[in-house]
Amino acid sequence: DLLRQTAIREIRAQIVTLPSVRAHRLSNTEFSHREFVLVRVRLANGIEGIGEAAVLGGPRWAEESVESIQAAVTRYLAPALLDCPAARPAEAALRMAKAAFRNNAAKGAVETAIYDALAQTLDVPLTLLFGGALRDRVPVLWALASGDAEQEVEEARAKLAAREHRDFKIKLGFASPEDDLRRLRRLRDEVPEMRRLIVDVNQAWSEADCRRFLPALQELRVDLIEQPLPGDDFEGMARVAAQSPIPLMVDEAAFTHREITRAGTMGCGSVYSLKLVKSGGLRALTQAARVAESSGMELYGGCLLEGSIGAAAHLAVFATLPRLPQGCEHFGPRLHVSEIVKDPLVIEDFHLCVPQGPGLGVHLDEDRLRDALRPS
Numbered sequence: 108d109l110l111r112q113t114a115i116r117e118i119r120a121q122i123v124t125l126p127s128v129r130a131h132r133l134s135n136t137e138f139s140h141r142e143f144v145l146v147r148v149r150l151a152n153g154i155e156g157i158g159e160a161a162v163l164g165g166p167r168w169a170e171e172s173v174e175s176i177q178a179a180v181t182r183y184l185a186p187a188l189l190d191c192p193a194a195r196p197a198e199a200a201l202r203m204a205k206a207a208f209r210n211n212a213a214k215g216a217v218e219t220a221i222y223d224a225l226a227q228t229l230d231v232p233l234t235l236l237f238g239g240a241l242r243d244r245v246p247v248l249w250a251l252a253s254g255d256a257e258q259e260v261e262e263a264r265a266k267l268a269a270r271e272h273r274d275f276k277i278k279l280g281f282a283s284p285e286d287d288l289r290r291l292r293r294l295r296d297e298v299p300e301m302r303r304l305i306v307d308v309n310q311a312w313s314e315a316d317c318r319r320f321l322p323a324l325q326e327l328r329v330d331l332i333e334q335p336l337p338g339d340d341f342e343g344m345a346r347v348a349a350q351s352p353i354p355l356m357v358d359e360a361a362f363t364h365r366e367i368t369r370a371g372t373m374g375c376g377s378v379y380s381l382k383l384v385k386s387g388g389l390r391a392l393t394q395a396a397r398v399a400e401s402s403g404m405e406l407y408g409g410c411l412l413e414g415s416i417g418a419a420a421h422l423a424v425f426a427t428l429p430r431l432p433q434g435c436e437h438f439g440p441r442l443h444v445s446e447i448v449k450d451p452l453v454i455e456d457f458h459l460c461v462p463q464g465p466g467l468g469v470h471l472d473e474d475r476l477r478d479a480l481r482p483s
């Protein structure tokens with residue numbers, strides 16, 4: 108029967124390194140190679156599911172690193188899941204919660220692989236297990252993050268010309284606010300075709316900086332300001348949001364459902380960035396969407412620069428959400444020079460296409476994976 112067929116037999120975690128097309132700079136980290144952990148779950152019926160655990164430049168964006176994720180999966184999560192049926196994802200999540208505190212990127216990748224294997228066994232697309240798709244593509248923006256205005260102007264023009272991206276996220280906080288604003292002004296002046304503009308400060312500004320620079324951001328027609336203050340400064344975010352004519356987006360501040368509720372009800376922002384590495388699982392991600400909306404925030408499809416595996420996992424949930432007014436940012440598959448899947452995600456006409464077919468809809472390319480494995 109299904110429970111026996113889908114019993115988890117083996118879980119592996121491999122560290123993968125892929126060069127980026129250019130350096131990516133955030134307020135608190137910088138990298139030119141992206142590392143992530145590929146999780147592979149094999150069931151009794153021989154079917155294998157895959158999942159991706161993302162980090163940004165080491166344990167910087169959050170506390171997990173590829174090394175800690177690999178250890179958490181192999182030493183704690185895998186033994187706890189042995190013989191658990193993939194056909195009982197809620198039980199798998201519960202076993203992981205008992206085996207390890209937080210470690211959300213690790214848990215998210217394992218749960219993705221379990222769902223992928225289950226959906227392949229049932230021969231259905233993963234979206235079906237979250238209620239079925241309401242859309243087959245999602246608007247997708249591109250992040251400008253080299254910090255070099257001239258390079259960014261060219262990159263934005265190329266993305267517009269290819270009809271891949273017309274909305275952009277500009278990473279701030281690596282440089283001083285004054286330099287960042289000069290960079291922004293140049294982009295607005297030299298690329299007038301850019302449509303929506305999100306700035307992501309990644310916790311780098313003080314409340315005083317926000318007061319100082321909000322008028323300039325408004326003049327530059329910025330549409331959304333993401334996490335300007337430190338993640339634990341809920342009161343500060345609420346004060347800035349109250350005086351800002353531009354909506355604020357909550358990112359690093361809220362991982363758990365209680366944090367999301369608190370951020371929403373305190374008025375820390377009007378939009379919530381959904382991320383698998385914050386929720387720790389795809390089912391928890393769908394629940395985070397409901398919690399965010401019910402506490403007063405619109406939804407945005409966030410990322411941690413995942414490649415096609417992680418992006419496909421997010422899309423399986425994003426495709427099923429009744430409302431996703433802010434679109435998504437899963438441009439990660441294009442930030443890598445190469446990928447480890449045979450069927451990388453497609454971006455066309457400013458949208459990211461939801462992969463079709465059973466499971467996640469993306470499949471490992473073993474040759475490319477071999478080349479990309481980090482030597483141990």
Ligand code: MUC
Nearest residue numbers: 250252307309410411412
């Ligand atoms: C973040 O903080 O949003 C997403 C896009 C990007 O450039 O960085 C990530 C993380």
Ligand code: MG
Nearest residue numbers: 307333334358
């Ligand atoms: Mg962010």
